Amino acid sequence: MKKHDQDFMKRQNRLTVFEIIKHQQPISRASIAKQTGMSPTTVSRIVAELAEEGYLLESEQVSAGLGRKSTLLEMVDAAVLSVGVELDRHQVNIGIVDLQGNVIAMSQYPRSVEESPEVTLERVGTEIDQLTKSNEIDCERIIGVGVGLPGIIDNDTGEVMFSVQLGWRNVRLAERLKEITGYDVAVDNELKAKALAEHMKGAAIGSQRTVLLGFGNGVGSAFIMEGEIYRGRTNSAGEIGHTTIDPNGMLCDCGKAGCLQTYINIKSLLSEANKIRPVRSIEELFEAKKAGERWALHLIERALMYMAITINNVVCMYNPDSVILSGELTDKFPEILDEVVDLCYSKYVWEPLRGAFRILKSELHEQGVVIGSGLISQNCFFALE
């Protein structure tokens, strides 16, 4: 086994111990060793590190029958907090997240679309400061910051490779935000963060293989397998919006023709709508449909069909047990969900897989990315030695 693999396994073991204690507390060292097959020495070493750092509490317990004492371990929940940040085109959400993924304080503020990375990150620093102060949060307890945003993110280095939505390219976000705040910073794609949150606290608790779909200004997906984000080689797995549907289709902003997202994303829908008459928002488009305007009905029905096709395509590729629908379109117009589900079962999902998965609605909404980013920051922290 290479050095790299050994380091990986060490980090993995530390994270496993952390996760087991978090979910099964109170629990004994022996029980952790038994469950994981790790050596008692390895378990004790990791537990000692976590205890020394103040994240674990030990308590003695006398078992009823035999009168033997055993020491049980618990996380000091209150000892660990992280900050979760969602950077979106028009808005920034910041929350303080505890070990169980609860948001104990949150703030939101608008962001102007042209804002430079530097201005955005300085403002994030200031807002984190204010949020902790106004909620009297002990900053010693904050172990790091996680940031979720749309785009291709190098989650190892914390660099934003590029984000069409924010108009950013090669921004060393983790590095700069650490300089500003002093905290360690983890950065990830917003849908990956949101999917992790839905798996831990939302619609997909207990699922082994969850796909989260995001329908909004783009179309994307994230895949959680056995509790972990599937990232792929360059953290780009799940970019279903750029799968090609029609080589003769509309141009996508990526330069290819007929990308799936050109049929569904809000920008494309508005651009199509404006061929008929001025429509400034997605709400106006849905109002036109309600008012019986046939072109609006047609446009929205086509989008719903492609949402069903998106579900079919991820289900064929990942064969998940759950598909979660999220994003601006389904959040603002929840009434479309039933229609999409009907289209899936009546027509668009490959028949052998129709009974093999559930279609769920996102439960965490605008808190999803904040919670997920906070959890990613905690995972990075506990995986490091």
Place this chain on the structure above:
Amino acid sequence: MKKHDQDFMKRQNRLTVFEIIKHQQPISRASIAKQTGMSPTTVSRIVAELAEEGYLLESEQVSAGLGRKSTLLEMVDAAVLSVGVELDRHQVNIGIVDLQGNVIAMSQYPRSVEESPEVTLERVGTEIDQLTKSNEIDCERIIGVGVGLPGIIDNDTGEVMFSVQLGWRNVRLAERLKEITGYDVAVDNELKAKALAEHMKGAAIGSQRTVLLGFGNGVGSAFIMEGEIYRGRTNSAGEIGHTTIDPNGMLCDCGKAGCLQTYINIKSLLSEANKIRPVRSIEELFEAKKAGERWALHLIERALMYMAITINNVVCMYNPDSVILSGELTDKFPEILDEVVDLCYSKYVWEPLRGAFRILKSELHEQGVVIGSGLISQNCFFALE
């Protein structure tokens, strides 16, 4: 941790020890424990089981400097063989596979398309018998049979849920073939078997995330992640042939319209060709193209474009480091590969991922499924206690 998860971890540990010894032999117990983080007790228990069953050899070695003795472990390669079987529409391939995935004997014979499962399986039993006899193989060494075939397979029970290519539905293949041969039988989808073989012995050695694509009588994919087959919930992951490309497209035999495979598979190509003039085989179609018949050129060019689109779509979804092209189309007409690669890089692969993966050619060809099925049988055997 649930009982189910504990059993899973036990099997996983046994398989890990087996894999480490297989790839790093000779190796000490201590080194296995160190690399995996398993307890010395766990490692020793597993090693004792494997040794008792005759699969491990122990040797004493005196280390140069300190004069301390250590015991090293090796697999008794010759002690383990398995049978790999590929069931195809027109042909059956059977091979004897050793621990390293070498084929030490092989036979092939034609199969008639209408043959019933019972007739096919009885013939497989007879052929395995003959193959071992004519090669003087000690049947005591054969630990099981693996069967790979196209279709949806329940790999837990060894039942063929259905196979369009073979025309089978709900065939309890493992159960019946075990009755016939006496061996334990593992059954899996052919592309999943082939991908595992290419990862261990063929084009994708050392890859962390490999997608194998099969272009032939259908279109499918299989995904190997960190050395393991990604199966999904019902062992159906990778069914890219039934992702929808055009809701107004041609009908697929699955009953949906516009499935990806309707643009590429051999049956569809021939059915389109026969609208122009009688064409009995894919070879004739390629000859027509060579002879400069424009309709044939058009048909084949469209297929190549959709092969490039297929590559884009799997790359967007799985973000792999390697994509292997396999199947009848690329095996028979290797000249199309360069053209497909050009189309990928010039046009059809999403730009941010163009540099993130290699396109490879299958190296194992008609042995791939046999080797992979043999290895799957071995993995099942060594994972069991």
